[in-house]
Amino acid sequence: MIESSLTSLGAKVVLVASSDENHPPENIIDGNTKTFWMSTGMFPQEFIIHFPEPTNIGTVTVDSYNVKHLKIEKNTSQNASQFEPVAEKEFESTEGHLQSNAITLNGCSATHLRFIITAGYDHFVSVHRIIQLPSICLLLTEHKIDAN
Numbered sequence: 077m078i079e080s081s082l083t084s085l086g087a088k089v090v091l092v093a094s095s096d097e098n099h100p101p102e103n104i105i106d107g108n109t110k111t112f113w114m115s116t117g118m119f120p121q122e123f124i125i126h127f128p129e130p131t132n133i134g135t136v137t138v139d140s141y142n143v144k145h146l147k148i149e150k151n152t153s154q155n156a157s158q159f160e161p162v163a164e165k166e167f168e169s170t171e172g173h174l175q176s177n178a179i180t181l182n183g184c185s186a187t188h189l190r191f192i193i194t195a196g197y198d199h200f201v202s203v204h205r206i207i208q209l210p211s212i213c214l215l216l217t218e219h220k221i222d223a224n
Contacts, residue, residue: 081107086128150186
């Protein structure tokens with residue numbers, strides 16, 4: 077299976093709710109699991125990814141740690157406003173293991189996707205990568221960051 081970073085496909089992170097200068101939001105889409113964006117605590121946390129043209133998206137696979145509840149919204153305009161909900165999922169706690177959840181977006185067309193983490197099992201989350209597969213699936217990886 078061929079994987080491409082969203083950066084190489086022209087996608088950009090255009091908004092994040094919080095940022096740590098050592099773990100910037102661009103790391104979400106660089107395709108590298110060794111780099112990541114880290115939240116600064118408190119919920120909700122969100123980020124918006126902009127695609128250079130309308131993109132059909134079938135499934136989002138979310139590999140995460142400590143995410144309790146996630147909403148995904150989309151829009152089809154060139155501005156990151158007026159989003160409509162496309163999916164929502166409650167995640168189970170996995171105590172020390174990554175959560176893996178496939179979320180179907182039914183081939184929706186979007187120029188922006190907004191990921192909103194409304195609750196977590198801990199104060200901090202990190203997003204390591206979102207990759208686009210040939211079937212327009214996305215992989216979102218989050219990992220627990222020790223606050224100490």
